[in-house]
Amino acid sequence: MGYICDFCGDQRSMVYCRSDAACLCLSCDRNVHSANALSKRHSRTLLCERCNSQPAFVRCVEEKISLCQNCDWLGHGTSTSSSTHKRQAINCYSGCPSAAELSSIWSFVLDIAAISESTCEQELGLMSINENKSVGVPPEGQNVSGSDEVTDQPALDKSLVGTSSMPESSSKPRILDQPARPANECLSKLYCPATKFPALCENDNLYDDFNMDEVDLNLENYEELFGMALSHSEELFENGGIDSLFGTKDMSAGDFSCEDAIAAEVNVMQPACSNAASADSILSTKTEPILCFTGRQAQSNLSFSGVTGDSSAGDYQDCGASSMLLMGEPPWFAPCPENSLQSANRSNAVMRYKEKKKTRMFDKKVRYASRKARADVRRRVKGRFVKAGDVYDYDPLSTTRSF
DNA sequence: CATCTACAAAGAGCCACAGCTTGTG
DNA sequence: GACACAAGCTGTGGCTCTTTGTAGA
Numbered sequence: 001m002g003y004i005c006d007f008c009g010d011q012r013s014m015v016y017c018r019s020d021a022a023c024l025c026l027s028c029d030r031n032v033h034s035a036n037a038l039s040k041r042h043s044r045t046l047l048c049e050r051c052n053s054q055p056a057f058v059r060c061v062e063e064k065i066s067l068c069q070n071c072d073w074l075g076h077g078t079s080t081s082s083s084t085h086k087r088q089a090i091n092c093y094s095g096c097p098s099a100a101e102l103s104s105i106w107s108f109v110l111d112i113a114a115i116s117e118s119t120c121e122q123e124l125g126l127m128s129i130n131e132n133k134s135v136g137v138p139p140e141g142q143n144v145s146g147s148d149e150v151t152d153q154p155a156l157d158k159s160l161v162g163t164s165s166m167p168e169s170s171s172k173p174r175i176l177d178q179p180a181r182p183a184n185e186c187l188s189k190l191y192c193p194a195t196k197f198p199a200l201c202e203n204d205n206l207y208d209d210f211n212m213d214e215v216d217l218n219l220e221n222y223e224e225l226f227g228m229a230l231s232h233s234e235e236l237f238e239n240g241g242i243d244s245l246f247g248t249k250d251m252s253a254g255d256f257s258c259e260d261a262i263a264a265e266v267n268v269m270q271p272a273c274s275n276a277a278s279a280d281s282i283l284s285t286k287t288e289p290i291l292c293f294t295g296r297q298a299q300s301n302l303s304f305s306g307v308t309g310d311s312s313a314g315d316y317q318d319c320g321a322s323s324m325l326l327m328g329e330p331p332w333f334a335p336c337p338e339n340s341l342q343s344a345n346r347s348n349a350v351m352r353y354k355e356k357k358k359t360r361m362f363d364k365k366v367r368y369a370s371r372k373a374r375a376d377v378r379r380r381v382k383g384r385f386v387k388a389g390d391v392y393d394y395d396p397l398s399t400t401r402s403f
Numbered sequence: 404c405a406t407c408t409a410c411a412a413a414g415a416g417c418c419a420c421a422g423c424t425t426g427t428g
Numbered sequence: 429g430a431c432a433c434a435a436g437c438t439g440t441g442g443c444t445c446t447t448t449g450t451a452g453a
Contacts, residue, residue: 368439374421375440383443384418394442 007032016055017044023052033095043092050075058087066090 004023005013011025017033024032024044033042046056046066054068060076062085067075076085366372378385379392386392 366440368422371421371438371440373440375419375442378419378441380418380442382418383441385420385441387419390419 013052014047015044016047017042018055023047043094045092046090055092056090059090061086061088 005011005025005028006022007024007028011027013023014026015024015029016022017024017029022032029044033044046059048054048056048068048071049065050067050071054070056066057069058072059066060072063075067087072087076087375385379388379390380386380394381390381392383394
């Protein structure tokens with residue numbers, strides 16, 4: 001991944017597609033992702049303009065630059081002057097919006113989009129698929145916004161990036177007023193990409209209980225996760241999510257994306273430390289090994305050295321969110337008198353979270369249901385399958401043992 | 404401070420076999 | 429190119445054992 005479009009190798013890459021693990025220029029992005037219904041569903045986001053390798057997370061209004069979690073923190077998290085910069089959240093999109101449509105919601109894309117449209121797309125024009133149909137109108141109810149509804153509003157109002165995952169923000173990208181922002185205002189349960197969580201969106205009751213468990217089981221696109229990171233933090237902390245985040249070793253590629261994002265979330269949340277309730281979880285963990293960065297578990301989680309899986313996940317090993325946390329004293333740590341007052345509630349929250357965590361299947365995904373069905377009913381001896389007809393000590397279909 | 408022991412947690416490996424993939428004609 | 433067949437590979441769940449790290453003496 002780099003500065004040049006992975007597809008045409010000519011234009012500057014602006015968009016990162018995790019599904020393809022590719023950095024694409026706007027034109028190639030549209031061409032590639034208009035190829036078929038599945039590719040239209042790829043979730044993309046802008047590319048960090050600083051490192052040119054990670055998906056952008058926020059747009060710094062002052063600096064007029066899109067930044068990934070790492071670069072955002074490096075640029076804004078450590079400097080008191082730059083930390084006051086206003087930043088716009090950048091979220092993912094799907095479908096095949098044209099560069100013009102993108103630029104209408106991302107005004108900062110306009111210039112480059114024009115260039116991309118005028119050059120690269122001409123060369124790849126043969127790849128385009130009926131633009132009138134494909135742009136912004138994915139098949140079977142899917143649209144670029146992740147919303148199932150199609151209204152007479154301009155598609156861009158409800159679609160595309162930056163707005164889809166934050167319903168209350170209407171058509172405008174949400175401004176992250178840094179540094180001080182009450183964690184309670186962090187849109188606790190707003191993220192609702194209907195294309196991924198239709199049931200959750202249909203049922204508010206379900207959504208009330210939406211927490212990390214569901215995220216782990218469903219998220220395939222870290223962009224979605226990053227989008228959710230801002231809105232989901234409150235509930236996560238209430239459930240002791242950070243504890244679990246650093247207190248467990250069972251991490252898969254799928255978990256990695258999620259946990260890495262949450263680690264990044266800590267960075268995002270850190271200015272809100274002074275706010276009592278939600279930030280309490282962060283602060284109180286300072287006293288525990290999981291955030292003292294001395295234990296194996298913390299190291300194993302934060303270094304991501306054992307992560308396997310697709311390249312994009314591996315790429316995140318270098319994402320600064322984690323490395324920041326490895327630097328000893330959490331940079332956001334500050335005395336917080338409310339800490340002790342919340343300890344009881346927090347303990348309960350941790351217990352609830354751990355209890356629920358036990359029942360999780362993490363990234364376990366059964367590929368062949370028929371094999372699972374067979375394994376479920378197969379007889380065993382000490383957990384091992386036995387030949388049909390052999391003596392067994394465990395029969396899933398019967399509560400009694402053979403001997 | 405170094406060493407040892409006990410303990411906890413996580414992961415690897417094992418097992419049978421239907422179904423899938425691959426190679427060959 | 430399409431088809432049939434054989435051989436090899438894959439994935440499934442529960443249990444046990446090994447590995448790794450921590451805490452305390």
